[in-house]
Amino acid sequence: MSSSASIKDVAAAAGVSVATVSRVLNSHPSVSPDARTRVLAAVESLGYRPNAVARSLRTDQTRTLGLVISDVLNPYFTELARSVEEEARALGYSVIIGNADERPDLQDHHVQNLLDRRIDGLLVSPTDGGSPLMLGAVRAGTPMVFVDRWIPGVDVPVVRSDGRAAIRDLVAHLHRLGHRRLAIIAGPAATTTGSERVDAFREALARYAIELPDAYIGQGDFQADSGRRVTEGFLDLPEPPDVVFAADNLMALGALDAVRARGLRVPHDIALAAFxxxxxxxxxxxxxxxxAQPTKDLGRAAVRALVDRIEGRVPESVTLPAHLVVRRSCGEPSGPRTSTERSTR
Amino acid sequence: MSSSASIKDVAAAAGVSVATVSRVLNSHPSVSPDARTRVLAAVESLGYRPNAVARSLRTDQTRTLGLVISDVLNPYFTELARSVEEEARALGYSVIIGNADERPDLQDHHVQNLLDRRIDGLLVSPTDGGSPLMLGAVRAGTPMVFVDRWIPGVDVPVVRSDGRAAIRDLVAHLHRLGHRRLAIIAGPAATTTGSERVDAFREALARYAIELPDAYIGQGDFQADSGRRVTEGFLDLPEPPDVVFAADNLMALGALDAVRARGLRVPHDIALAAFxxxxxxxxxxxxxxxxAQPTKDLGRAAVRALVDRIEGRVPESVTLPAHLVVRRSCGEPSGPRTSTERSTR
DNA sequence: CTGAAAGCGCTTACAG
DNA sequence: CTGAAAGCGCTTACAG
Structure with missing residues (x-):
């Protein structure tokens, strides 16, 4: 219960002023070797550790980044969060993660909390089109970078991956396998990834003169339950689709649940692909x-952009390509069904 | 870039002292209705938000909990982290997560960082037997609670689940299916969950007079790669096991990878179960x-115990039961192999 | 009910 | 190279 030593205790033990202690702690050049030695010895023997809270108040920097993501339980965001933390640590920053759970109100709660704690910068994957709070933070000059999703019309660097080419590849693959009735489980239209993936899918279909009727666009929210619900709807259609493309992996999980609950088989009864x-x-x-997205690289690039911004350099937006990984859920890649265990990648 | 308003600005705008502003912000009873109204109006019009850093320095509490877990990429810990954050938020605390990646040095890094930031309490799932730093923090009186894993001989409340009964059920299930050569992919012996699961498995086997030879104990580290490596070793044995029990889900993933790489089939060639x-x-x-562990409940209970400790109440250790969920990876539950899609739970 | 003042633990011009 | 002093933005006895 020994309340930890303060800089005063160290100064007293070393026989110097607190200013000198502070200088050696911050490796300021003008400290005599003798003073340095005594201070270091005192620090050692007292087990002194500077109080980061006090330092932050004084220097107006917390060396902390905030990361507000849509859903920690989504393995994509988990990996992103991990990569963000690693890169931040390498650059001398800590990160506080806020989980918005796809709820704008929770997102605002975390943004406000992070701002109150005076984080040096904010990484966010917005759940919606931008609340007054978020827009206010941007206007107030809070260093910010969007990752994965972004808010159109807001002047903030964006680090994301472009799935258009991969979606074209996917549609080519599906077409080659003979699928013509293609449906998508979309994310919320208020998110960029929600609408872009639908757009890219529709464009890719157009190359084959295939329409994307409204009945084949299911409105999901990037979480498993919605994938289940939407897939049930598709299966109830008079003319169910041949393929369901889920705009994220959790909705794909829900789709699998729904298909299995009906006693149907993938890809025999219905094919499945996921973003x-x-x-x-x-x-x-x-x-x-x-x-597949280059998730680790996205996390790294996002942190670098944010730290550039924080430290006065010019941050850059980054767009990295995603790529298709063919497995067996849409049918056998070649000819009639065989038992080949093909693992592309 | 408007540097945010401070309490002084609010006081000036409201025509009161900063003390009065502070009082209304902290809902101190003795403030006149008139003063309160003027302060609130000033707060509103200036968009004032108290600086949490300054408040923390003054009150010596950050309303922040630290959570140091072994591996965020492990879905078990992800779910635990999420539950911890939810409960903490409900109780008015934020949480900073440190990912130890099963490395004692990284664990120490995060503990030190969290301590430097003066978190009010620490939730940890220790990666090892306890570093001097961790033991020192306990001795210094840092409010702490262990979750999932713990350090024997250290006086800290533990919130965990007991897998013994479930492991007995698992072994009974395996025995019923005719399996006699049972192997385990263990976690690090330095962790309690690493050693306990092996002990429980051995004890359960003893009830059927089955030995657990050293060759059937593979040393893993709770991560996928080790599950892969250990499983390859099992398959190379002159007498490979009938069943592999992975002590966590990531090692089970690695085991599946290894089995598939050999072109073998689960459960036909080898059965698999996971903690x-x-x-x-x-x-x-x-x-x-x-x-299955009651993961959400564990997270909740851990936060409650820690907050009890922080706020001066007496924290309690909690042990919750885990339970077996039978599926098809160990063979058909009843009679010869059928195609029944049985989903227990 | 209210304000002036001290103080939390640091850092940093300023003067020497 | 070093120390005294101010100040970061709050909270909280203390006195009135």
Missing amino acids: DDIPWFVHTDPPVTAI | DDIPWFVHTDPPVTAI
Whole structure:
């Protein structure tokens, strides 16, 4: 219960002023070797650790980044969060994660909390089109970078991956396998990834003169339950689709649940593909064809952009390509169904 | 770039002293209705938000909890972290997560960082037997609670689940299916969950007069790669096991990778079971039999214990039971192999 | 009910 | 190279 030593205690023990202690702690050049030695000895023997709270108040920097993501339980965001933390640590920053759970109100709660704690910068993957709070923070000059999703019309660097080419590849793959009735489980239209993936899908279909009727666009929210619900709707259609493309991996999980609950089989009865690849997709029944993002690189790039901004350099937006990973959930890649265990990648 | 308003600005705008502003902000009873109204109006019009850093320095509390877990990428810990954050938020605390990645040095880094930031209390799932830093923090009186894993001989409340009964059920299930050569992929012996699960497994086997030879104990580290490596070793044995029980879900993933790489089939060639259940296990090929922990409840209980400790009440250790979820990865539950899609739970 | 003042633990011009 | 002093933005006895 020994309340920890303060800089005063160290100064007293070393026989110097607190200013000198502070200088050696911050490796300020003008300290005599003798003073330095005595201070270091005192620090050691007292087990002194500077109070980061006091330092932050004084210097007006917390060396902390805030990360507000849509859903920690989504393996994509978990990996993103991990990569963010690693890069931040390498650059001398800590990160506080806020989980918005796809709820704008929770997102605002976390943004406000992070701002109150005076984080040096904010990384956010917005759940919606931008609340007054978020827009206010941007206007107030809070260093910010959007990652994965962004808010159109707001002047903030964006680090994301472009899935258009991969979605074209996916549609080509599906078309080659003979699928013509293609449906999508979309994310919320208020998110960029929600609307972009639908747009890219529609454009890719157009190349084959295939329409994307409204009945084949299911409105999900990036969480498993919505994937389940939407898929049930598709299966109830007079003319169900041949393929369901889930705009994220959790909705794909929900789709699998729904298909299985009906006693149907993938890809025999209905094919499935997902945006965002995860390790488990190799082992699902069947292995799931997915579009993989360079998640680690995105996290790293986002932190670098934010730290550039914080430290007065010019941050850059970054767009990295995603790529298609073909497995067996849309049918056998070649000819009639065989038992080949093909693992592309 | 408007540097945010301070309490002084509010006081000036409201025509009162900063003390009065502070009082209304902290809902101190003795403030006149008139003063309160003027302060609130000033707060509103200036968009004032108290500086949490300054408040923390003054009150010596940050309303922040630290959570140091072994591996965020492990879905079990992700769910635990989420539950911890939810309960903490409900009680008015924020949480900073440190990811130790099963490395004692990283664990120490995070503990030190959290301590420097003066978190009010620490929740930890220790990666090892306890570093001098961790033991020192306990001795210094840092409010602490262990969750999932703990350090023997250290007087800190523990919130965890007891897998013994579930492991007995698992072994009974395996025995009933005719399996006699049972192997385990263990976690690090330095962790309690690492050693306990092996002990419980050995004890359960003893009830059937089955030995657990050293060759059937593979040393893993709770991460996927080790599960892969250990499983390869098992398969190379002159007499490979009938069943592999992975002590966590990531090592089970690695085991599946290894089995598939050999072109073998679960459960036909080798059966598989895992500690820690995850949603994907329903959809793997085959669905994986697993032991499920009440993860959400553990997170909640851990936060409550820690907050009890922080706020001067007496914290209690909590042990919750885990339970077996039978699926198809150990063979058909009844009679010869059928195609029944049984989903227990 | 209210304000002036001290103080939380630091850092940093300023003067020497 | 060093120390005294101011100040970061709050809270809280203390006195009135």
